[in-house]
Amino acid sequence: MTRPLRVAIVGAGPAGVYAADILTKSETPVEIDLLDRMPAPYGLIRYGVAPDHPRIKGIINALQRVMEKPEIRFLGHVEYGVDVKLEDLQRHYDAVIFSTGADQDRPLDIPGIDLPHSYGAAEFVYWYDGYPEAPRDWTLDGEQVAVIGAGNVALDVARVLAKQADDLLSTEIPDNVHRGLKDSKVTDVHLFARRGPAQAKFTPLELRELDHQNEVEIIVHPEGFEMDEASEKEAQTNNQVKTIVKTLQDWALRDPKHDTKRRLHLHFLRAPVEVTGTDRVEGFKVEVMELTGDGNVRGTGEYETYPVQQVYRAVGYLSSPVADLPFDTKSGTVPNAGGRVLDLDGEHIPGVYTTGWIKRGPVGLIGHTKGDALETINNLLEDLDALPKPEQPTSDSIIELLEERGVSYTTWEGWTRLDAHEKSLGEPHGRERIKVVPREDMVKISRAE
Structure with a gap:
């Protein structure tokens, strides 16, 4: 050629x-x-x-x-x-x-999952990341919130929900996101994992970041914090699992704070069963699971219902x-x-x-x-x-x-123009950048129109 x-x-x-x-x-x-x-x-x-x-x-x-x-x-x-x-x-x-x-949320086939105020994680991520096609407004009017999942995205969603809005001002979040988080009524975020701590899919780094937040207490609930033979073996042979389990154990054993504005609860061996409510989310029902000795889980037939007003499912992208x-x-x-x-x-x-x-x-x-x-x-x-x-x-x-x-x-030259513009928006506020959200504005700035 x-x-x-x-x-x-x-x-x-x-x-x-x-x-x-x-x-x-x-x-x-x-x-x-x-x-x-x-x-x-x-x-x-x-x-x-x-x-x-x-x-x-x-x-x-x-x-x-x-x-x-x-x-x-x-x-x-x-x-x-x-x-x-x-x-x-x-x-x-x-x-x-x-x-x-x-770019889509994997569906979760349980009753009530489509009730108002039940969301896929991607919807929320797109909002707080200023995705042009996401809604500009997000209502956080409930005090109790459930997050379903045990991966890094679930931890991201839970952490942002629990975080104090002003702590994000050093980042590139758009102004509308800061306002939405500032108006949040959330006091308690409950993260539910279907399997045990040794089977969690998040990374140690993501997990430890939960504990680096102002006015947020991390609560690891002891019920469900179980290790079977396969879990113990995995924790001994896999450094990542070992670190995750030790971090969670340390958190579970420390004294409660009682005086924080928000609490982030970690629940293990709790499988989603139903989102309850009539006109909007009013509760979240889970089945208590148990480890089977080989790292898998099975249902016990015992159920718990948590009074939550919003549900976020982080069970994978599609x-x-x-x-x-x-x-x-x-x-x-x-x-x-x-x-x-x-x-x-x-x-x-x-x-x-x-x-x-x-x-x-x-x-x-x-x-x-x-x-x-x-x-x-x-x-x-x-x-x-x-x-x-x-x-x-x-x-x-x-x-x-x-x-x-x-x-x-748009071109690479256009991106460098938009990049410089976003940084100039942030500079007067001591921020690295403030992200431009509307697509039409991004195009106009990139094309110098």
């Missing part, structure tokens, strides 16, 4: 950026366009990570270095399936990689179907073999690949995405000779198409 390999990556979150980085480090000359439906890059780092996570936000610095490579071009505010279709991308690129992530591609609704993934997208007959669709959560499901930490991207890129490079030849492989041709269709796309 006398020209560089042209690759479109749909989704400019960590998965897409890591894939682009690996491609640029290969021996094959490349030109990469990272397309994203948002006017700004970084995906879940910008819109899925709690604002009080500066260490995780630091990943942006590494992603930025990749995005600044001359082989990579960012095209934001371009919605795949609306502004461009698969056939459009195949006409302009040798290969297309989908890294669209997971990817949305991708236009023009097959989709496995059960796993929430695009069928693939090592990142090669498969058609309904199980055959590889030439030149079409996937990586990240849309490839493997919403599991693992951000760092796991690197290995995932490496597999996909290795297979793409292995297929070089078999890739279909695009009709219009010049770098200008996709720009001409977007302009012809009236798409107000």
